[in-house]
Amino acid sequence: MHVALRLILLLALCSGVARAHxxxxxxxxxxxxxxxxxxxxxxxxxxxxxxxxxxxxxxxxxxxxxxxxxxxxxxxxxxxxxxxxxxxxxAVLSVPEGTEKISINNxxxxxxxxxxxxxxLFAQDVQLRLNAARALQENAGEELLPLLDKALAKEQEPAVKDALLIAQAKINLSSADAAKRLSAVRALANSSSGAVKTTLLAMAQRNADGSFAEPDAEVRHAAHMAARNIDTRIKRSELLGHAFSGVSLGSVLLLCALGLAITFGLMGIINMAHGEMLMIGAYATYAVQIVFQKYLAAHVDWYLLAAVPAGFLLAALVGMVLERSIIRHLYGRPLETLLCTWGISLILIQIVRQVFGAQNVEVANPSWMSGGIAMSSGLVLPYNRIVIIAFAAVVVLLVWLLMNRTRLGLYVRAVTQNRTMADCVGVATGKVDTLTFGLGCGIAGLGGVALSQIGNVGPELGQSYIVDSFMVVVLGGVGQLAGTIIAATGLGVVNKFLEPYAGAVLGKILVLAFIIIFIQRRPQGLFAMKGRSVEA
Amino acid sequence: MITQRLLTTRAWGVVIAVALLLIVLLPAANVFLPVDHSLHISTYAIALLGKIMCYMIVALAMDLIWGYTGILSLGHGLFFALGGYAMGMHLMRMIGREGQYQSDLPDFMVFLDWKEYPWYWSFTEHFWYAALLVVLVPGALAFVFGFFAFRSRIKGVYFSIITQALTFAAMLLFFRNDMGFGGNNGFTDFKRVLGYRIAEPATRATLFAITAMVLLGAFLLCRYLVTSKFGRVLTAIRDAESRVMFSGYNPLWYKLGVWTFSAVLCGIAGALYVPQVGIINPSEMSPANSIEIAIWTAVGGRGTLIGAIVGAGLVNGLKSWFTVAFPEYWLYALGALFIVVTLYLPNGIVGLVRKRARPAAATPAAAAAQGGNA
Structure with missing residues (x-):
């Protein structure tokens, strides 16, 4: 472009701004x-x-x-x-004599x-614009229409644009022109707001004198259809929200129960200290976070990546030490194992209490995990939940690979199915026991890392998950990883769908009651093991 | 003679002596001796001992079901709490208008803005109806739950885990304010029982003596049960359930019977506990409490009855001492107790004593068959 031309354009632009000013x-x-x-x-x-x-x-x-x-x-x-x-x-340093406040009346x-x-509507900040548009949806008169048109022409942000369209349509609804009202109703059909639905439904209502609030039959019909549209959209988004939080809860349950599915399901050890392995994982996350804050402040956002192996290794180590020193002597005495591991859990809780204090400690989400994906309908899917779902999937995949594609997995399965025979063909069963127990505890540690991102981290963290974990494993069927996965996800989803009707606590009670009854009907869980090991 | 079947002559002597001490001498020493007398028993000691005796009854119930029948319940705290709540309802009504809001309703209901008692509170103003509830509620729950569980042949750890889930679910339920049982705080601030003021030393001493009598009665009744044919079948179920079935017995009714009886015993213990301790809240139903009951029995020695009593006394005595002297070390001690007992003392203290006395007859089954707490 010619330099002169550019200059002229710039001048014109400046003069435009100046004129507005x-x-x-x-x-x-x-x-x-x-x-x-x-x-x-x-x-x-x-x-x-x-x-x-x-x-x-x-x-x-x-x-x-x-x-x-x-x-x-x-x-x-x-x-x-x-x-x-x-x-x-x-800044004006000296205010002249006789300066008066500009007064306004009501x-x-x-x-x-x-x-x-x-x-x-023209502010720089997106949130401010969105709020303004929402405010206009609630109360705006026809005089604002030109302004809205202007704002719509300028607006780039889709959320704000939607809000503006709704506001515009709502103003048009009160227009005297039936055609304008009709197009406004059609525009509103794309909204997902409950308030819009109420407005539309009100149009189809009769007034006290028997006439319709909306005189035009066509507009009325359109309003009715639009309201129905909105309704389906709201329902769908609610459904999506429940399904998401259900899957999210399910993935948390799965991370808690997967380790137990190995120690209890495969090895038959009733590890009541399993919850404390979760706690250890969570506190390992806390410790790693502290280390990062102290020595690697620049990379503090990535502490979680270091916390994952730390949580796994620490919990696995504790688990292996326990197996070697205590649990080993209790094989074949499940009830004694239960009591003994409970004792271990009490000691672990008290140790943590004395080292870190009885209060909850603060584990922060890294910045890349805060916030969420905003869906069109006001539904927000938090990143930390999404990360945990993905994490659970990865852990399940790794465990499956380990169990089915490695030599250790082969040994574990062999020892589970027939210990004596495995021993005879040269599997070091004792070592396999230690490693398997360590693996189960390590996975619990991973669960603890995940839990630290969504809940409180305190000494009693494990206690609140131990009953749930056992329920998942028992429901899924002992000895079946697939059963555990389905049971965890199923319980999570059922729990979240019950919550709106029954409340959080009652929903949980109902689920527990359901499991208790279910176990009566099918003592072997969803997926019964077939074969001789059933009666053992 | 039935007395001989229950206990040896020497054991009778010990039991009667201890019973006399607990039922007559200790309460009397608390009420009639002046405070500065060297033999005076403080009210604190009476309250503590009274509480521990309630725990002893629970431990007896646990020993019946776990020690003799081999079913480890992790839900006995629930039955204990239910008995306590049933009695607590009556005691709440007996507060009358002495509560903080001077209303006919308990304070927590006033707080929730309730205008009248919910239906399940009806008739609780009558002591005998409340006493009936103490027996019926835990008994009925145990019967229904046990019937389905035992009929489906749920055994071993599975049974333990679902009883734990049961008490956990109940705890969550009772934590809700809408339940009408006081939510978090439960029932407290009792004023009088059967017209007597609860705070009076004489009332406390009487409650203590009643608890001691119930403990004695429960012990003798349990002793009677386990030495009867019924008890033999229970032991047989513990040792070889399939063989019992093949011999023509249906284990369901034996298990169900002892399970329900055990739950009722817990309920009664709970009912005695509430007026003496002065509070009942949902934390009594927490899974941890129920597991602790198991360790009382295990410490004393399973399948001996007397071991349950000794164990409950010992562990709770230790607890009272520790929580005052070294509060932060109690959990270590308790945890270590769980580990040591399961690893090294499968027959508990009673087993240890017996091994010393008669090295040949150390197993609990053999000892129980010989019928002694020698």
Whole structure:
């Protein structure tokens, strides 16, 4: 492009901006000098200008901070007495004699509110724009329509654009023109808001005198259909929300129960200290976070990656030591194992209490895990939940590979199925026991790392999950990893779908009651082991 | 003679002596001797001992079901709490208008803005109805639950785990304010029982003596049960259930019978516990409490009855001492107790004593058959 041409364009642009500024300055001057009706005109003018500079001025007017000097300059004077020029924002050191506050009455105040929310549509901040658009959805008059058109033309953010469209349609709904109302109803059918649905349904209602609130039959029909559309959309988004939180809870349960499915399901050890392995994993995460904060502050966001192996190894180590020193002597005495491991859990809890204190410790989500994916319908899928679902899937995959594709897995299965025979063909059963138990505890440690990201980390963390974990394993069927996966996900989803009807606590009680009854019907769980080991 | 079947002459002597001490001498020493007398028993000691005697009854119930029948229940805390709640309902009604809000309703109901008692509170103002509930509620729950569980032949750890789930679910349920059982706080601030003020030393001493009598009665009744043919079948079920079935017995009714009886015993213990301790809340139903009951029995020695009593006394005595002297080390001690007993003392303290006395007859089954707490 030719340089001169560019220069001319730039000049034109500048003059455009300058002209807009000049208009704002004119209105502001009118505010300072005019009577009430002139002020009203000025407020409307400023509101309709769509200029960002007008926003702080109107805001100041609302806050009673806008002052006029005798020579017609307008100043913003805040509570501490600092004065600044309203147009340029430059500080004014000495406020001239005779400066007076620009007063407004109630009628102006109302007008000011509408003008302000209109102006906020052009603010820099997306959230501010969205809030303004939502505010306009609730109460806006026809006079704001041109402003909305202007904002719609400029808007890039889809969420705000949607909100604006709804606001526009809601204004059009009260238009006298039936065709305008019809197109507005059609536009509203794309909304997912409950408030819009109520508005649409109200149109189909009869007034006290028997006439319909909406005189035009076609519009009425459209409104009815639109309301139904919205309803399905709301229901679908609710369903999606429940399903997501159900799967998310299921993945948490799965991470808690998967280790138990190995130690209890495959080895037959009733490890009541399993919950404490979760706790160890969570505290390992905490410790890694502290180390990162102290020595690797620059990479603190990635502490979680280091916490995963740390949690696994620490819990596995504790588990292997316990197996070697204590649990080994109790094989074949399940009830004694239960009591003994309970004793171990008490000691582990007390150790943690004395080392880290009885209070919950703070484990922060790394920044890349906070926030979430906002779905169109106001549903937010938090990143930390998504990460945990993915993490659970990866852990399950690894465990499956380990069990079915490695020599250790082969040994584990062999020892589970026939210990004596495995011993005879040269499997070091004792070593396999230790490793398997360590693996189960290590997976619990991974579960603890995940739990630390969504809940409180305290010494009693494990206690609250131990009953759930056992329920999952028993429901899924002992000795079956697949059963555990299905049971965990199923329980999570059922729990979350019950919650809206029964409340969180009652829902959990119902699920527990269901499992208790289910076990009576099918003592072997969902997936019964076939073969001789059943009776053992 | 039935007395001889129950205990040896020497054992009778010991039991009667201990019973006399607990039922007559200790309460009397608390009420009638002046405070500065060297033989005076403090009210604190009476309260503590009274509480421990309630635990002893629970331990007896546990020994019946675990020690003799081989079923480890992790839900006995629930039956204990249910008995306690049934008695607590009556005691709450007996507060009358002496509560903080001076209302006919208990404070927690006033707080929830309830206008009248829910239906399941009806008739609880009558002591005998409440006493009936103490027996019926745990008994009925145990019967229904046990019937389905035993009929499906749920055994061993599975049974333990679902009883734990049961008490856990009940705990969550009782934590809810809408249940009408006081939520978190449960029942407390009792004023009088059967017209007597609970805070009076004489009332406390009487409650203590009653608890001691119930303990004695429960012990003798359990002793009677385990020395009867019924008891023999229970032991046989513990040692070889399939063989019992093949011999023509249906284990269901034996198990169900002893399970229900055990639950009722726990309920009665709970009912005695509440007026003496002065509070009942859902934490009594927490899984940890129920597991602790098992360790009392294990410490003393399973399948001996007397071991359950000794174990409950010892562990709770230790607990009271530890939680005052070294509060932060109690869990270590308790945990170590769990580990040591399961690893090294399968027959508990009674087993240890017997091994010393008669090295030949150390197994609990053999000892129980000989009928002694020698």
């Amino acid at each position: 000049a208009a704002v300055a004119d209105w502001v001057r009118q505010l300072a000098t005019g009577d009430n009706s002139a002020k009203a005109e000025a407020i409307d003018g400023l509101g309709a200008s769509g200029e960002t500079v007008a926003l702080p001025i109107l805001q100041a007017l609302q806050d009673g901070a806008l002052h006029a000097t005798p020579d017609g300059t307008v100043l913003v004077i805040d509570e501490r007495g600092n004065a600044a020029d309203a147009m340029s924002g430059a 009628r102006l105040r109302r007008q000011l509110g509408a003008a302000l929310s209109g102006l906020k």
